[in-house]
Amino acid sequence: MIVVGAGPAGSVAATVLAQGGRDVLLLDRTRFPRDKACGDLVPQAALSLMLDLGVSDAARAACFYPVRRLRIAAPGDRAFEVALRAGAGLDSCVVRREVFDAMLWEHAKWSGARFRVARVEEPVVERGRVVGVRVRDESEIRAELVIAADGATSAIARALRATRTPDRHRAVALRAYVDGLELVDHLVEVHYARELLPGYGWIFPVDGRCANVGVGMRLDLFRRRNTTLRKLLDEFLRLPSIAPRLGPSARVHDVLVWQLNFGSEVFPRIWDGALLIGDAGGFVSPLTGGGIHNAMITGVLAGHAAMRALAAGDASRSTLRAFERAWRRRLWVKLWGGYWAQRWITSSPQLLDGVAALLACRQRICGSDVARLHGTHSPRPAPGPASRP
Ligand SMILES: Cc1cc2nc3c(=O)[nH]c(=O)nc-3n(C[C@H](O)[C@H](O)[C@H](O)COP(=O)(O)OP(=O)(O)OC[C@H]3O[C@@H](n4cnc5c(N)ncnc54)[C@H](O)[C@@H]3O)c2cc1C
Known part of the structure; x- marks a missing residue:
């Protein structure tokens, strides 16, 4: 075999x-x-399966960063958060x-x-x-x-x-590691910013200091955008909700691009x-x-x-x-x-905005949520331009 x-x-x-x-x-x-x-985000169910196969839990606990909440920012300035499902004493992790x-x-x-x-x-x-x-x-x-x-x-x-897999069942994505970006402990972020649509960006903290940051888009839509993933990443980091979170010594490194094949193809x-x-x-x-x-x-x-x-x-x-x-x-x-x-998400930013507005109001986190990011968690680096390779 x-x-x-x-x-x-x-x-x-x-x-x-x-x-x-x-x-x-x-x-x-x-x-x-x-x-x-x-993106390095490993769902709780995958960790549970890993332990079922007999992988030592001590090794897992030593180097995996647990994440408990997902924050979704809609194309407007609304955002909402959902708890990530935990189970069997395990959280989802970034590793x-x-x-x-x-x-x-x-x-x-x-x-x-x-x-x-x-x-x-x-x-x-x-x-x-x-x-x-x-x-x-x-x-x-x-x-x-x-x-x-x-x-x-x-x-x-x-x-x-x-x-060959049709482009509508494929995506391209870029991941980078960013040091010096202000993060919320144990929270992963997905951004459906207008500048990135019909794609999205993510920020997944690898630990308190470094984040896996990336952008991705369905391949047929990407071909129509006439851009590069690197340009999209730069646009993502320049968003008004992200740029102030980059400290003076912020550093983008280990940029990699790869493709994804969706399971929806028959x-x-x-x-x-x-x-x-x-x-x-x-x-x-x-x-x-x-x-x-x-x-x-x-x-x-x-x-x-x-x-x-x-x-x-x-x-x-x-x-x-x-x-x-x-x-x-x-x-x-x-x-x-x-x-x-x-x-549906990529074709209707207005609907996404509507859903986000409803959920955000319910959670009393209406409006731009940057202030919350600044108040309560990792120490805030002084604002300044990101240094890029
Ligand atoms: C930018 C990006 C972000 C992503 N983020 C996430 C995320 O956060 N969470 C998530 O769950 N998924 C994410 N994914 C998807 C995830 O990475 C893949 O679904 C996952 O790696 C699939 O595992 P695999 O074992 O099938 O393939 P792979 O992990 O790609 O492993 C394939 C292996 O095959 C080997 N190989 C390739 N060709 C040959 C050859 N010719 N001969 C011998 N060996 C070969 C390679 O060296 C490799 O080790 C992301 C994908 C991308 C591109």
């Missing part, structure tokens, strides 16, 4: 298979720990992917998966059936089943799929001898851009489907249909509903 890609999807699938007593080879083109373009992914990868190895650094170039297909992968600078590696977890630019998905994720999980299968939420939890869920479901297929000695598409049924039951309503909710 081969799993290609050791991000959350691949490491979780390899863990489930290794814990089920299977011989599993996990391949990734890079060594770990490695960075990944991401650098360098740390999070390495923990899952270590756990897959600890559970018994073998790991090798190898860049997979394409699947090996014989008589319409995937029988292994072709690796750069090596010959083929053969296996009864290949699980493709090689992310949004998956070489395996590209070779197997008959169609296409098969299974072939004879192969299945696609995580971003390789396009399981990102079209509403939030979040994909870590869905990647982990598809890793678990694929692990179980693969074990059943191997036990039956049959890794054909008909046996792997169990995986399609399982992920659809678990994720489809949310993915499809999220697609339409996201279309």
